[in-house]
Every structure is written in structure tokens, then in C-alpha cells.
Amino acid sequence: MSDFSADADWLHWHQSPTKPGFTPPAGAVDAHCHVFGPGHRFPFAPERKYTPCDASKEQLWALRDHLGFSRNVIVQATCHGADNRALTDALAHSGGRARGVATVKPDVSEAELRALHDAGVRGVRFNFVKRLVDALPFDSLQSVAERIKPLGWHIVIYFEARELPELYDFFTSLPTTVVVDHMGRPDVSKPVAGEEFQLFVRLLREHGNFWSKVSCPERLSLTGPATYDDVVPFARHVVENFPERVLWGTDWPHPNMKSHMPDDGALVEMIPRIAPTPELQYKLLVENPMALYWPEEGEARRVA
Numbered sequence: 001m002s003d004f005s006a007d008a009d010w011l012h013w014h015q016s017p018t019k020p021g022f023t024p025p026a027g028a029v030d031a032h033c034h035v036f037g038p039g040h041r042f043p044f045a046p047e048r049k050y051t052p053c054d055a056s057k058e059q060l061w062a063l064r065d066h067l068g069f070s071r072n073v074i075v076q077a078t079c080h081g082a083d084n085r086a087l088t089d090a091l092a093h094s095g096g097r098a099r100g101v102a103t104v105k106p107d108v109s110e111a112e113l114r115a116l117h118d119a120g121v122r123g124v125r126f127n128f129v130k131r132l133v134d135a136l137p138f139d140s141l142q143s144v145a146e147r148i149k150p151l152g153w154h155i156v157i158y159f160e161a162r163e164l165p166e167l168y169d170f171f172t173s174l175p176t177t178v179v180v181d182h183m184g185r186p187d188v189s190k191p192v193a194g195e196e197f198q199l200f201v202r203l204l205r206e207h208g209n210f211w212s213k214v215s216c217p218e219r220l221s222l223t224g225p226a227t228y229d230d231v232v233p234f235a236r237h238v239v240e241n242f243p244e245r246v247l248w249g250t251d252w253p254h255p256n257m258k259s260h261m262p263d264d265g266a267l268v269e270m271i272p273r274i275a276p277t278p279e280l281q282y283k284l285l286v287e288n289p290m291a292l293y294w295p296e297e298g299e300a301r302r303v304a
């Protein structure tokens with residue numbers, strides 16, 4: 001029993017996702033997913049903007065296996081604030097098959113950063129989506145960036161496309177690899193070749209340290225769950241132009257979805273539409289996430 005009640009309009013994740021017809025390549029990584037609570041062990045943060053239902057590590061592993069994936073990258077959800085205990089507990093019980101992206105405050109100690117690293121954290125998340133967080137000032141975030149850089153971590157950023165012009169200079173000043181969540185949330189009613197999305201493309205083209213997750217068609221689509229057709233050209237454009245710097249994730253358990261809850265199997269089924277060749281699929285699902293989250297395994301293969 002949780003100590004928390006989920007928001008009244010909270011949608012529970014899909015209870016019986018289909019088995020996808022597309023089989024991910026061996027070793028595939030779901031590079032964006034979350035765990036919530038359970039609230040009685042890992043309380044949600046007082047400053048949270050939403051209260052979810054519990055979504056446990058065991059349920060995440062079951063989904064991973066059902067979808068044919070091998071590993072997960074668990075991203076600290078905003079409902080847990082900078083308390084990373086649910087995340088590190090999941091990493092500790094993953095048998096080495098999960099790595100994490102944490103949220104930290106500017107006054108985080110060296111010892112805390114080291115402990116997060118030892119737990120399997122390889123990045124921090126900076127969130128600029130106003131319905132989710134009260135964003136920290138740029139100078140605080142810069143100081144976090146400088147603190148995590150020596151650990152070899154990267155920064156994950158989440159923002160809305162319409163905010164990119166004012167965030168652009170701050171983003172390009174960041175000193176590490178930077179991974180953009182959900183393609184920077186484009187307005188897919190606008191053209192791929194239009195000004196708004198092309199600013200995001202320019203960010204990737206002119207700054208080789210920027211990567212993008214081609215995730216969350218369910219959040220971006222205006223046509224809805226049947227096919228998410230309107231999101232495909234955006235994701236495919238990014239995959240085809242920046243094949244070495246893209247990641248894919250389910251976003252399970254899909255916090256704050258209001259229109260519908262996606263079938264995770266259908267999300268996997270979309271992968272060949274955005275990464276049409278086996279080579280692109282391998283980079284997206286295996287090579288790129290392994291380079292970012294398990295680089296030592298690539299090293300070991302090269303040395304052997």
C-alpha cells in the first residue's frame with residue numbers, strides 16, 4: 001500500500017502491452033524510463049508537481065523482458081526531486097543491467113556524487129519544463145555541470161521547443177555531452193523544415209556534443225495512438241542525419257499522459273519507421289547507448 005494517492009486524473013500504464021512484431025537487436029537498451037516509489041519506501045518529493053501511482057523496478061524489468069530489451073537507463077523523475085534513492089535502489093537490483101541519470105542540487109557533496117557514480121549513475125538531468133519543476137538559475141546549473149564533468153558524466157536536458165531560442169546559448173555553453181529528451185518536444189503541426197524544428201536540428205548539426213532521444217511519440221502526436229504518423233518524419237530526420245547521436249526509450253510508465261496511455265509494444269513497433277535499416281537500428285538501440293552508459297564494455301571488447 002502506498003502512503004500517497006495518485007492524482008485524480010492519473011492514468012495507469014498499459015496493463016497488457018502487445019508483443020512487438022519488431023524484434024530489437026540483441027543487447028538493446030531502453031534508454032529512457034522511470035521508476036516511481038514505491039511511495040512507502042521512497043517518498044515522493046514535497047516540491048513535486050504531480051503524484052503518480054507506484055511503478056516498481058520489478059515491473060520495469062518485466063516490461064524490458066516482454067519487449068525484448070536487455071538493459072535500461074532509468075531517468076530520475078521530477079516527482080522524486082533530488083532524492084535519488086528509488087533510482088539507486090533500482091540500479092542496485094538490476095544485476096548491472098541498468099544505469100541512471102540523477103537530479104542533484106548545486107550543493108551536492110563530492111562524496112554523494114561518488115556514491116551516485118558507484119551506484120551506476122552516469123548523468124544529471126536539467127529540467128526546464130515549467131509544469132514539472134521550478135528551474136534552477138543558469139549559474140547554479142553551470143556549477144553542477146562543472147562538478148559532474150570530472151566524473152565523465154553527461155547532462156540530460158528537457159524543454160519545450162518554443163523555449164529553445166532563449167535557452168540556446170546556455171545549452172551550448174555546457175561543457176559535457178548533452179542529451180536532449182524527446183527531441184526537444186517539437187510542435188509536430190509545424191513542418192520538419194520549418195524554423196522551429198530547424199533550430200533544434202542546427203543545435204545538433206553545429207554542436208557535436210549534442211545527442212537526442214527520439215522518444216515519446218505519444219506525447220508529441222496530435223493524430224493519436226493508432227500510428228503516431230505525424231511524429232515519424234521528425235524522429236526519422238534526426239536518426240538519419242545524426243545516426244551516431246540518437247537514443248530511444250519507452251518513457252515507461254509515461255507520467256502525466258492525459259489523452260491516452262500508449263501500448264509499449266506499439267511504441268517498439270514504430271522503431272523501424274524511424275530507423276529504417278538494421279544498421280540504424282543497431283546504432284540507436286545498442287551502439288550509442290552502450291557508448292554513453294557502458295563505455296567500459298566497448299573498451300573491454302577493443303582490448304580483447
Ligand SMILES: O=C(O)c1cc(C(=O)O)oc(=O)c1
Binds near residue numbers: 078181219255256
Ligand atoms: O512530460 C512529462 O510529463 C515527463 C515527466 C517526467 C518527469 O517527471 O521526470 O519525465 C519525462 O520524461 C516526461
